[in-house]
Every structure is written in structure tokens, then in C-alpha cells.
Amino acid sequence: MKELIARRAARLLQPGWVVNLGIGIPTLVAKYVDEGVVFLHSENGVLGVGPPPGPGELDVNLIDAGKRPITVRPGAAYFDSAQSFAMIRGGHVNAAVLGALQVDGQGIIANWAIPGELVLGVGGAMDLLSGVRTVIVVMSHTTREGEPKIVSQLTLPKSSLRPADYLVTELATFRVRDGGLVLDELVEGVSIDELKARTAAPFSTA
Amino acid sequence: MKELIARRAARLLQPGWVVNLGIGIPTLVAKYVDEGVVFLHSENGVLGVGPPPGPGELDVNLIDAGKRPITVRPGAAYFDSAQSFAMIRGGHVNAAVLGALQVDGQGIIANWAIPGELVLGVGGAMDLLSGVRTVIVVMSHTTREGEPKIVSQLTLPKSSLRPADYLVTELATFRVRDGGLVLDELVEGVSIDELKARTAAPFSTA
């Protein structure tokens, strides 16, 4: 299911784009893009992330934002955290692929805090949402308990005032347009009634 | 006279200091410092300015803020204008030696604009005054017409709310302390009465 989501999210990325991939399902997107055509940005200070190191290639000081060892592509560059986030906030990163806990009917995302739990991490998620040109949310359509994650009203704290541009689940891809969700693509074998039953926010089909 | 001022200003610079020299008399200070001990910063993006190029050393793309060709010392670094002024404003430059048109009795400086004339240049003077740790003003004690340049009230627009720390002229060196001028050193052969006659602001002698 995760692979299906990642593969479909990857199709939204345009040649030449600089893309930041979050932790979790977003990480899997790397498998489905040509790193010579799409450039991967990691907010800890790398542009041009390549595949994981092969035997003998490991450098423990070269990691991505998920703290996994990486390699870099030819033409890569290193920079510090302030410059990295300047790129992100300043709109120089074409897209971010991010996970989410909830998304509302306007595309507003909750992906960092759970009420009642001690919140000890935010990382770069809010910065990415504030600045990248296209935000692609990838997530399972429902929680493990089967509850809709696409909701009319967020019950979790929002991550930004800025909505996602695309929302990719194992059932469908939505686009956010004029403050509402628009169904872009239904996964083969999923009926529109099933999708509606598992989605707790309205969406249009054109 | 200029050389005398420059030589005496140079004595205020401590070993290990990073120092920015303005245009005019300040430039001459470089002749009286050991560039291996005092590091010269130029706001167009050079730390470690060395002497003017000798025969065959000229690089037209290596200039200081006064647009004169320079060389660099071993251990020099280049950086962009934003980083250069971040250093200046952030207090990482130990001292600036600047010229002035007028200084008042509190050490406030006017060095950029003349009333009634079109003002078309400010450069980095205001940034230097806002951030460097020690400001040393070097100037002739009076105008070409013999009018005092140290005045009780500025008649020219001020350059900053921040006063100078030292004021070096061909007659004396003053220190600014507790909001007033204190005579630090009288040039040999100058009497205190002569100094007072040519200075239009009060100063203390201890």
C-alpha cells in the first residue's frame, strides 16, 4: 500500500524539480524518481541526494534528514541549516512530499502533535509547509482503526495556515483547488461510493 | 598631517583584532599596522586584506571597499555582501576606522550627508557604526576654512545613534566615556588652550 502511494506521488513530480522528501512514506518516493532528473533536497544541508550507499561507499557523516546514510549525485552541494531553510522558506524548493495525521476539506494539514501527548518534535515540517511551492501529502486513507484521516474539521493541531496542493492515499489522489478537495484520480478497483464512505470531508469530482 | 593621524589611530588597534578601514585617512592606517597581527576586513567581502599588488600581482577582480586593487594575506577568506555585513552588524568586527565631517560632544558622528546637497551615497558607514565593537574616528581637527569639526550640536545629519569610542585628529586623541569626550593624548607641541580654542564642544581632561 505504501509503495502504491509513493509510486503515485512520484508521478506528480516534474523533471528538473527540487524536491524534499519527509520521513515515512515520503522516503519511499525516492525509489520511483530518476535522481538525475528530479533533485532531492534534504533539510540538514544536501541538494542532490543519491541512493543509499553500496558496499564500501558508507560515510557515517553523510545522512539525510531521516538520519539514514546516503550518497550524493554528481552536481550535489552541501550547505548549512540556515541556508537550507532559507531555500525552503524562500520558495526555491519546488515540492515537498510529507506525511500527515489528518487533512481537512480545505487541505489544511495536521502532522506534528497529538492532543494530550507531550509534544517534543516538530522538525522542519512547518518550514516546508510555509515555503515550498507544491506540497504533496501522502498518507494512508484511514487510521489503523479505520477512521477517516480526511476530515471536515481537524481534531489535531494544524501544522500551517497553508494547505496542501495534492493529497495521495491508497484510494485516490486529490488536488486542492479554490479551498476545496477535487478528486484527481481514483485508484483502479476503488468505487466512488467506497471513497466517499471512507472520507469524512466533502470533495468534488471535477 | 594625515599620516600623523593614521599612525596614532593605528596604535589603538590591538593584536588579533579584525579591523575595517574606511575611505580617506582611514585607508592610510593600513601602513602602520602589521597585517599579520591585525586582520583587515573589507565590506565588499574580504577578510585578510594585504598590501597593494606588486608588479605582476594585479588581479582586477580583487579590490577593497575603496575600489583599489589589493592582495590578500595567507589565511584570508572571501564571502558575499550579506555575510560581510552580518559580520559587521553582529559585532564580529573588532573595530572600524572611519572618517567624519562632524562629531558632537557625545561622540555622535556625521559622515554621510550635507544639507542642501543631493545625497547619493551612504555605503556601509551606517552598518559599521551599528555593529563594530570599537569605532575610531579619524579626521582633521577643523575644516579647510578653520571651523571646528568637533561641535556641541551637529549641523549635519547624524550617521547613527551610536557614538564613536575614539576620536583622533592631528591635535589630540579623545576617548568617549559616559556620554562625553575625554582627552586621552595631546599631540606634542599642542597646548591645551590651543586645543580648546579649536574645539567647539566641551571635553574633560581626565
Add this chain to the structure above:
Amino acid sequence: MMKVLSAEEAVAEVVFDGATLMVGGFGLVGKPLTLVRALNASAFKDLTVISNNLGEPGKGLGETLRLGKVRRAIGSYFTTNPDVGAAVLAGKLEVTLIPQGTMAEAMRAAGAGLGGFYTPTAAGTRLAEGKETRVLRGREYVLEEPLHADVALIRAHRADKLGNLVYWKSARNFNPVMATAAKTVVAEVDEIVEVGALDPEIIVTPHLYVDRLVIAKERL
């Protein structure tokens, strides 16, 4: 791969009447002279030029000014070109003077997606008139807005074919920060090398900031 164009093609593609241009350089050092010549040969007009200075009389941007293409100039030091004062007095040019460090920082703020910043520079002076000031932790600061442009014409030393840039000595100056602050960035370079030929540790301007490359024909 980055588009490599002639200076004339690049100017024709990215500039337009009424455009706001950033032009790199401190004096003539680090100035994209080939691009400026192409700009001067073009028919574009009503330009706002953001550059530390406006060249020397009839040289570089000084020629752009003489050709009547510049409606407004934003910079820190125009004193070296007497044409600037004459144009202002003749009502042909509007000049906005900004302290040099504030100008560089305002470009960085634009490139970094900030809404504004408080700087101590110019607080209490004539250059803060009309600007919001504020005392923070006992010190007076001036609120400055980000400084954006439609196009940046910059000068670098070497580019790789992706558009990663390295500079040459003090010709770096405003070029890297301008590359972050404009919608479209054209870099004039001495040489274009293969991808991978520049060490990732030494790249000053990563390729995501650069849109077009032009080979320099004019040198100092």
C-alpha cells in the same frame, strides 16, 4: 541541464519593460558586463535597477542610465557617477538610497522567505524617516522589508551544466545573495564545466537558484 544562451537571447527572454532588475557587482568588479551590454543594446525601458551603484559615466549601468532606460535606481552609493545626480535633478530618475548592509540583508530576507527584519542600521537617521522603528530589548531598530526582483543578472566564475556556481575573489559581493532574491536568475560565467567537476563542498550558489547561463565576452 541549464539553458545556455547568448547574452542577447537571455536578455530578450527574461527582461521586459518595467521590470525590476538586480545587477551584481561592486563597482565594475563582479558586474555581468556582457549581460549589461546586451541590455543596453535592447529596447527595454522603464527599468528599476537594484545595484550597489550605477557604474561610471557611460560605462556598464552608467550607459544604461544614459540611454534613458532606468526609471528608478535602488542602491547604496551613486556618488561615483555624476550622471545619477544630473538625472535626478532633471526629474528623469528616482533614487532610493539604502545602507549597503541593509540592502544586502533585504535581498537575503527576500530569498529566505521572510516578511521583514529589524536592523539597528540607520536607526535615528534620515534614512529611517518614513520607516517603522521599534525599541527591542532597549535598542532602537528599523523595520526593513524584503527586497525582491523580477530578474537578477549576476556574474560568477564557473558554472557546471546544472547551474551550480562558484565565484572569483571579491567579484563575489552581491551576486550570491541576488541569486536568491529574484524570480529569474541569469548567471554570466567565464566557463561551464561538466556536472560533477565542482566539489559539493565549495559550491556557493546551488543550482536551484539559477535559471540561465551566459558565457562572459567582456572582461575587466
Add this chain to the structure above:
Amino acid sequence: MMKVLSAEEAVAEVVFDGATLMVGGFGLVGKPLTLVRALNASAFKDLTVISNNLGEPGKGLGETLRLGKVRRAIGSYFTTNPDVGAAVLAGKLEVTLIPQGTMAEAMRAAGAGLGGFYTPTAAGTRLAEGKETRVLRGREYVLEEPLHADVALIRAHRADKLGNLVYWKSARNFNPVMATAAKTVVAEVDEIVEVGALDPEIIVTPHLYVDRLVIAKERL
């Protein structure tokens, strides 16, 4: 020439009870592990630690926390060390969470002498509560203050004897910006080379930001 000290000497010279320390690194990469070990072996306490995270349980700054030396932690991501949550619940640790980019920018603002800046990050969220917000040109921004420290403990790859620094791959991260934001900066490096051995074009942290050098004894 820069003072070269052992990690123990450097910590003894620059740290004090109640000090605010910036510690470089993203996870353990780019973390000054030799200096952190010396800090852990010292008697200093009541520290405020500004670092993206607080290591892993019992490792690096995680050990500093276990030793009860940290009164307050400022960072963006403490989730990987469960000791942090336990210490907060036990009332032994105060945590301030800041978005990672805002943290880096606040350090830069401190190093660049700014009084504050407006960022869009976190506007409208819980992390903006209690902070001043403002709509500028139609967008909501949060006012953030500069983030200063008494001491920065940073990790670089090579230094020259003046203290100029270059870094290694993604171990650069917060280190250069922390070097600008603290009163005293100690850099732990793999190697110290002669003055002039580092090309002026590739120096990331010029020596004016650095106060002490220490040779790294601990490696990843």
C-alpha cells in the same frame, strides 16, 4: 594564532554554571563528541542547551541530560530520546520547541546583529502562541527573536591555525550558524593545518568567529 586546547581545558575555560550552550550537529552527525564528553566529565550544571535534538538515550547530549546538567533544552526534535519526555514529566527539564528552520534563522539573526525577523513558519499554529504575529502584504508572519548563546561547541573538519574552518558533507548543518551566534566559540576539528593551506574561496567559517580549537578524539 588560535589557542589549541584539550577538550577538558576548553570546557573548563569557556563553560560556567548556568551557561547557555549551543551544540552543533544533526543527530550525532556534526556533533562535537569530544567536547560533549568533556562537558559530561565536568561539574558544570544548570545548563541551557540549544541543539536540534538531545542525542540518544545516554549518548552524547543524552548523557549530559542523564547526568542532570541540563535545566532547559531548546531545539526542534527531541522525539528520538525518550529520556527527554521523562525528564519533562518529572519536572527536571524545561523544553522549548522551535521549528527547525526558525531555530536556524534565529541563530543567524543573532549572529547578524538583527533585532528580530518575521517568518511565515508556524503562523496560525500552537507554536506561535504567545508570540507576536502580524500580517504583512497579505500574509501572516510570526515575530521571532534572535537566539544567542554564551558558548557554542561546534564540529568542523579542518581548521587552519588562525581558526578558519571547513566542514565535512552533511556534518556542516548547524555548526556554521552557531559559530556566529555565541559569545565564545570552540571548534572541534579533525585536523589543524598551516595558515594559507585553505583556499580563501572555500572557507565556510572565517576565523573571526572562532575562539578556541580542540582536536577531535571521538569519531562516529
